[in-house]
Amino acid sequence: MKFVISEEQRALAEAIDQVIESVGGTAVARAASEGDAAPARALWEQLAELGLLGLCIDEADGGMGGTPVDLIVAFERLGYHAAPGPYLESAALLPDLVDPALRESLADGSVIATAAIPGFVPYALDAQLCSQQFIVTEDSITPAGAGEGQESIDAARTLHELVPAGPAAALDPQAVALAIDRATLGSAAMLLGAGERLLEEAVAYAKLREQFGRVIGEYQGLKHQLANVRVALTFARPLLKGAALDLGTPAGERSVSAAKVAASDAAILAARTALQVHGAIGYTQEHDLSLWLTRVHALASAWGTGRYHRSRIAASILAPAAILSPAS
Amino acid sequence: MDLDLTEEQLAFAAEARAWLAENVPATPLPSMDTEEGFAAHRQWEAKLAEGRWSVVSWPEEYGGRGAGLIEWVLFEEEYYRAGAPTRVAQNGISLLAPILFGHGTEAQHERFLRDMTDGTLIWAQAWSEPGAGSDLASIRSTAKRDDERGGWILNGQKTWSSRAPWADRGFGLFRSDPEAQRHRGLTYFLFPLDAPGLTVRPITQLDGTTGFAELFFDDVFVADEDVLGAPGDGWRVAMSTAGNERGLSLRSPGRFCAATDRLIDLWQRNQEQDPFAQDAVVDAWIKSEAYRLYTWGTVSTLQEGGDIGAEGSVNKVFWSELDIAIHQTGLDLLGPAAELRSASAEAGGRWVDDYIFALGGPIYAGTNEIQRNIIAERILGLPRGGDGRKAS
Numbered sequence: 001m002k003f004v005i006s007e008e009q010r011a012l013a014e015a016i017d018q019v020i021e022s023v024g025g026t027a028v029a030r031a032a033s034e035g036d037a038a039p040a041r042a043l044w045e046q047l048a049e050l051g052l053l054g055l056c057i058d059e060a061d062g063g064m065g066g067t068p069v070d071l072i073v074a075f076e077r078l079g080y081h082a083a084p085g086p087y088l089e090s091a092a093l094l095p096d097l098v099d100p101a102l103r104e105s106l107a108d109g110s111v112i113a114t115a116a117i118p119g120f121v122p123y124a125l126d127a128q129l130c131s132q133q134f135i136v137t138e139d140s141i142t143p144a145g146a147g148e149g150q151e152s153i154d155a156a157r158t159l160h161e162l163v164p165a166g167p168a169a170a171l172d173p174q175a176v177a178l179a180i181d182r183a184t185l186g187s188a189a190m191l192l193g194a195g196e197r198l199l200e201e202a203v204a205y206a207k208l209r210e211q212f213g214r215v216i217g218e219y220q221g222l223k224h225q226l227a228n229v230r231v232a233l234t235f236a237r238p239l240l241k242g243a244a245l246d247l248g249t250p251a252g253e254r255s256v257s258a259a260k261v262a263a264s265d266a267a268i269l270a271a272r273t274a275l276q277v278h279g280a281i282g283y284t285q286e287h288d289l290s291l292w293l294t295r296v297h298a299l300a301s302a303w304g305t306g307r308y309h310r311s312r313i314a315a316s317i318l319a320p321a322a323i324l325s326p327a328s
Numbered sequence: 329m330d331l332d333l334t335e336e337q338l339a340f341a342a343e344a345r346a347w348l349a350e351n352v353p354a355t356p357l358p359s360m361d362t363e364e365g366f367a368a369h370r371q372w373e374a375k376l377a378e379g380r381w382s383v384v385s386w387p388e389e390y391g392g393r394g395a396g397l398i399e400w401v402l403f404e405e406e407y408y409r410a411g412a413p414t415r416v417a418q419n420g421i422s423l424l425a426p427i428l429f430g431h432g433t434e435a436q437h438e439r440f441l442r443d444m445t446d447g448t449l450i451w452a453q454a455w456s457e458p459g460a461g462s463d464l465a466s467i468r469s470t471a472k473r474d475d476e477r478g479g480w481i482l483n484g485q486k487t488w489s490s491r492a493p494w495a496d497r498g499f500g501l502f503r504s505d506p507e508a509q510r511h512r513g514l515t516y517f518l519f520p521l522d523a524p525g526l527t528v529r530p531i532t533q534l535d536g537t538t539g540f541a542e543l544f545f546d547d548v549f550v551a552d553e554d555v556l557g558a559p560g561d562g563w564r565v566a567m568s569t570a571g572n573e574r575g576l577s578l579r580s581p582g583r584f585c586a587a588t589d590r591l592i593d594l595w596q597r598n599q600e601q602d603p604f605a606q607d608a609v610v611d612a613w614i615k616s617e618a619y620r621l622y623t624w625g626t627v628s629t630l631q632e633g634g635d636i637g638a639e640g641s642v643n644k645v646f647w648s649e650l651d652i653a654i655h656q657t658g659l660d661l662l663g664p665a666a667e668l669r670s671a672s673a674e675a676g677g678r679w680v681d682d683y684i685f686a687l688g689g690p691i692y693a694g695t696n697e698i699q700r701n702i703i704a705e706r707i708l709g710l711p712r713g714g715d716g717r718k719a720s
Contacts, residue, residue, distance in 0.1 A: 003621075003628040203708045218711050220697075223704035227645070230703050234642050238621035239614070258614045310610045317592060317613050318606070 003241060009073045016077040019046045025081060029291045032084035033155035037129055040084045044129070048109020052087075056182060057095045062104040068182065068244035072189040079193025079299075082291040084156040086114040086125045088190075088303070093183040094134065096175055097141050102132070116144070116162045117180065121302055123150065123159035135162050138176055142168040154294035155285075178248055180303075181256045185243050187303040188256070188263035192236055194292045194299070195267035199229050201289055202274035209279075216277070225273045232266035239263075254316040257309035264300040271296045333398070340395070341402040347379050348410035356676065360416045361537035366494040369416035373447030382445045383421055390437070391445035397627050401580060408582030409589075419491055420444045420451035424499050427516075431557040431565050439553075440518075452492035452521065454500030454543055455566075457485060462698045464501075465510040465563065469545060471502035471517065479551040480504065482517065485544055488692075492541035493530040495521055501562045514562035518554045525549070535684040579647045581620040587654045587682070588616040594661050594674070601663035608657040615650045622646075638706035641699040648689030648696060655683035 020028070023046060028039040047053060052074055057063025064070075071092065078087055090113050095103050098113075105111035113132040116124040127133050127146035135142040143166035149158035203226060206217030216222055239262045243255035271293045275282045282289045300306070333341075357372065358365035376382035377391060385400045386392025395403070415421065421444060428436060443449035460466045469484025482502055492498060497520050505513030521528055525548040530538035557565035595609045622643070626636060636643075658679045659666040669677035690696040704710045 003625040004632060199708075203710065206710060214713075215711060217704075218713050220701065223710055224697070224700040226708055226710070227700035227703035230707060231642050231645050234639075235615070235618040235622055235646050238625050239618050241625070242617065242621045258617055261614055262618060310607055313610045313613065314606055318595060318609065
C-alpha cells in the first residue's frame, strides 16, 4: 500500500533534520528574522548537497527524480524547523517552468530563485537571497527585478514586488497549473510540519510549567485543547498523502486544495493553542514559539487562501456534472 | 486514487455492489428502534446471510467469507453507497463477536456464532449503569456464585442498553468479587433477555423511538456456560470490545461519504436557502475524504502488523463531530422546513432523524471528553490527575 511512508522516505526526513540541526536548527530562522541571511544561505547549500533542491527534478536533469510523496515528506521537515528561504519557489514551482540549464542550477543549489504569481502569490519571497526572480502567469514566465523588501507577519520572510526585466516566454498552461499545485502541496506540508512542532512545543511546556502546585498539563482545560490539535493534525495528514498520490491526475486540483485547507486550519489551531498554553512567554518575540506562530499565518494566506481553495473544491464537487464524472 | 487494489479485491467490491443493487429494499425500512422496524431489520439480516454478506470478515465455517481488512472496508463502502439498512445485529457482530472469537469456548462458538449471522440471535449491549457511565469501572451490579446449580446469580441494574427492547440476549460486566475494586473482580456474562427475574423497561429516546432500555436484575440465574472468559477477568475481556467499538469497526468511512453525497445533492437543490452553507458543504466533503483516506492509512498500518491503540480515540472524536456537522449543514440547507419530520418532509424526514442520531455520537462508546483525556494522556503523554479522577 502506498499509504505507508517507506524506509527511504523516513531516511530522507531524518537526513533533513540532521542537516538543519547541524546548521543551528531554529537559529537559522532566528538569524533571518534579524536580517542575517548567512545561516540561511549556508543551510541552502547543505540541503542542495543532500539533493533537496533537485527533489522534484528528473535524474536526467541533475535532480533526484523524487515523487510528490517525497516532496511532502521533505517539506514537512522544513516547516517543522521553520527553515527560511524560497524553497517552494526554487524546488517545487520553478523547475518545470524554466530552461534545462537553469533547472540544473536550481537542482545543485548554485542558483536560488524566487517568483511571484500575480493574483495568487503577489509578492516574491526572499529576493535578497536570490540571483533570479520570475513573474509566472497562467501561460508565461518573465524574468524580473525585485523591488525593495517589505515586512511580513513572519519576521523571517521578506516580500518583494517584481517588475518585468526581460521578454516573456510562453508556457503550457497545464504545466503551470501542475507546478503551482506542486508548490501549494509543499506549502501544505510545511504547515503540517509547523503544526506538529507547535503541538510538540506546547505539550513539552505543559509538562514543565507549574501553577497551583501542579504542572498545567494535568488540567483538562488544556488537555482537551491539545487533544483537539492532535485530532486536527492527524486528519490533515492523510489528505496530504492523498493529494500527493493524486497530483497530476484529474482529481489532483481538488485534492491539493483539500490538503491546503486542512493543513492551514490545523496549523492555525495548533498556533492558537500553543500560544494559549504558553501564556505570556509565548507572546514574546524572544521565545522561539514566535517563529512558527507567525510562519503559520504567512503560509496560510500564501499559495491560495482558504477561500480560494474552498471555491476550487466547490467548483469540482458541487457542479452536477462533476459528481457524475470526477474526471471533468 | 491508486490504492493498489488487486483484481480479486476489485472483483469482490463489484460482486458486493451487484448484490446490493439487486437486494437493498427500494423503500427504506422503518426505524429499527420500533417493533415493526426491528422485525424488518431482522429479516434484512437473514437476507444478507443468504447472500453471505452479513459477516464478510468471519471465517467461512461460521457463514463469513474470510475476507481481509481491505475487503471489509470495500464492502462497507459499497454497503453505505447502496443506502442499505442499518445493521440491527451490529452489537453482536461488531462488539461481541471479536471477543467471542478471542475468549469464547468452542461450545460458545457453536451455540452463538451461526445464529448471529442471520438475525436469529440479536444482542443488546449492557455496559452502563445508573452510576457507571464514562466511569465504567464503578460498576455495582453483582454476580454471586451458586455452586449448587453451577452458575451465578445476577442482581442490579443496567441502563442505556441498546437494542434491548426487542433483542434476544445481552452481554455485560458484573462484579463477581465484592471485595475487589474497580477493574478487578468483574466477570463478563452473556445472558438471555427473557431470563426469569430480568425486567426490560424500554426508554424513549430523543427521537421518540425506543432504541435502548433499562435492565433490572432480580436474582437472575446464569449458568457457567454463559460466562465469557475467566470469572474475575471481565474487564480485560471487555476492553478488547471497547477498543474495537471506539476504533475502526464502528463507523466505516462509507457512512460519512454517503451522507456527504446526500448533502451535496441537497445543496444543489436547496442552495438558495442558505448560500453561506457552501463552505460547510465543502468542509464536510474535505473531512469525509480525510476520514476515508485515514481509514485506508489505518488499514495499511494494520496490514503491516501495526496497532491502532489510543489512535481509536482520535478517530472517535473526529467522526462523531463530522457526523453532526454534516447533518447540521443539511438542516441549514432545508431552511424553515428543517424541523419537518413527517413522510412529506425532504427524504421522509431522514435529515432530522439522522441529525438526532448523530447527536448521540459524542456521548456513546466513551464520551468525547474521555476520548480527549485518552488522547492527551496516552498519545501526547500528559500526566493523569488534576480532575478528581481516581487512578486506574
